[in-house]
Amino acid sequence: VEFVDAENQDQDDEGWETEDEMEAEQDDSELTFSKHTGSVFCISLDPVTNNLAVTGGEDDKAYVWSVADGEVLFECTGHKDSVTCAGFSYDSKLVSSGDMSGLIKVWKVETKEEIWSFEVGDLEWLQWHPAAPVLLAGTADGNVWMWKMPSGECKTFPGPNCQATSGKILPDGKRMMVGYEDGTLRLWDLKLGQIIHLIKGHDGHQGPLTSMECSKDGNLVLTGSVDGEAKLINTATGKVLGSFSVENSEAKNTADQQDSNSVESVGFCNVLPLVAVAYLDGTLAVYDLGTQSLRHRCKHEVGIVHLQWEEESAVVATCNLGGAVTLWDARSGNMVSEYRGHSAEILDFVLNREGSIAVTAGGDHKAKVFCLQRPDR
Known part of the structure; x- marks a missing residue:
């Protein structure tokens, strides 16, 4: 490594910055996509090759671009408001x-x-079916819409007159779990358009749903809410098997604490019986699925926005309001690595299948591609 005098170095030179310059200038990314002129809200990778990304932003635009070189394949034009949802079909x-x-x-x-x-009410979420050209959307009036592509043949699933805040199509492609603003959950039969299970009251959440993920086999769904709880639900019986919350002893009783510790993201590990729950107070909690006990508490200095497990390992990645992507080993609870480069919060991110890259969407109008290096790769 060449040690370069920071003051004399060229803009392009990768020198060593002094401590206080580090914050602004450290950029661990391989590539920066800077076509957006407002915050980038969402990012998805194409599931077949993982080579294409689609990003949506505050500038009313979405772009489909190559993660290898940042070249724009095409722009999704004609939107008249911030693009908050974007994704690829299963194929x-x-x-x-x-x-x-x-x-x-x-x-x-x-x-x-x-x-x-097509135009619906205010959009909450948009999701492709895992095995068919079928698109589903949840809206602020509580309805969930389902369309076949490209015919546009349509079906709606009416909600309880409040926002359908999150939804997840189960891996069997026949059922969908939807969480609502009033804390209720409904498991729908997509073909019949009927409710299989309704989870409410004491079993349901006491606040709007924020996130939802299902296990690989679809037998379990993990839900998160602004009420600070994550619930584990058996999709066959509709029974709540457990509830996870991180009690913050310091300020447990203040209303402020209650508000601030919303569950922001949840996920299942594919290789070990573990789940991860990310909280707005910066806690990443790893729980044992069998005993439902807290395994590790991984503290971030700022709120976590999103988490994603690597497909084939016990490593879980998070992005946060401080603009960093962090990798954690869920077996030890230790941080594996941290990647910086955004000058504002990261609003969304996605890992590729191999867990070798993370693509991020930032409040600094940029999307970035980070190569994730790990000793065992």
């Missing part, structure tokens, strides 16, 4: 973009053409 042939006002568009990746568009 990577279609891409969806949805804005806050509820305008949803679907594009054919190969021809770069818009093939369908």
Whole structure:
């Protein structure tokens, strides 16, 4: 390593900065995508090759671009509000973009053409079916919509007159769990359009749902809410098997603490019986699925926005309001590595299948690609 005098170094030179310059200038990313002119709210990778990303932003735009070189494949034009949802279909042939006002568009990746568009109420979430060209959306009026592509054949699943704040299609492709603003959960049969299980009252959450993930086999769903709880639900019986919350002893009783410790993200480990729950106070909690006991508490200095487990390991990655991506080993509870480069909070991120790259969406109008180095790779 060459030690370069920080003052004399060229802009491009990768020298060593002094401590106080580190904050602003450290950039561990391989590539920066800077076409957006507002905060970048969402990011997805195409599931087949993991080579294409789609990002949506505050500038009312979505872009499909290559994570290898940052080249734009095409722009998803015509939105009239911030694009908050964007993703690829299971076969990577279609891409969806949805804005806050509820305008949803679907594009054919190969021809770069818009093939369908539809307007719903204010959009909460948008998700592709895991095995068919079917798109689902949850809206502020509580409805969930389902469309077949490209015909647009449609079905709706009416909610309890409050926002359908999060949803997850189960791996069998036949059922969908939806969480609502009033803390209730409904497991829907997609074909029949009927509710299989309704979870409410003491069993449900006491606040709006924020996040939801299901186990690989679809037997379990983990839900998170602003009420500070994560619940584990058996999808066959609709029974709540357990409830996870991190008691913060210092300020447990203040209303402020209650408010601030919302569950922001949840996830299942594929290789060990562990779940992770990320909280707004910066706690990443790893729980044992069998005993439902707290294994590790991994503290961040700032709130966590999102978590994702690596597909084939016990490493869980988080992105946070401090603009960093952090990797944690869930077996030991230790931090493996941290990556910086954003000058504002990271609002979303995604790992590729191999866990070798993380692609981030930031409040600094940038998306970045980070190469994740680990000793065992």
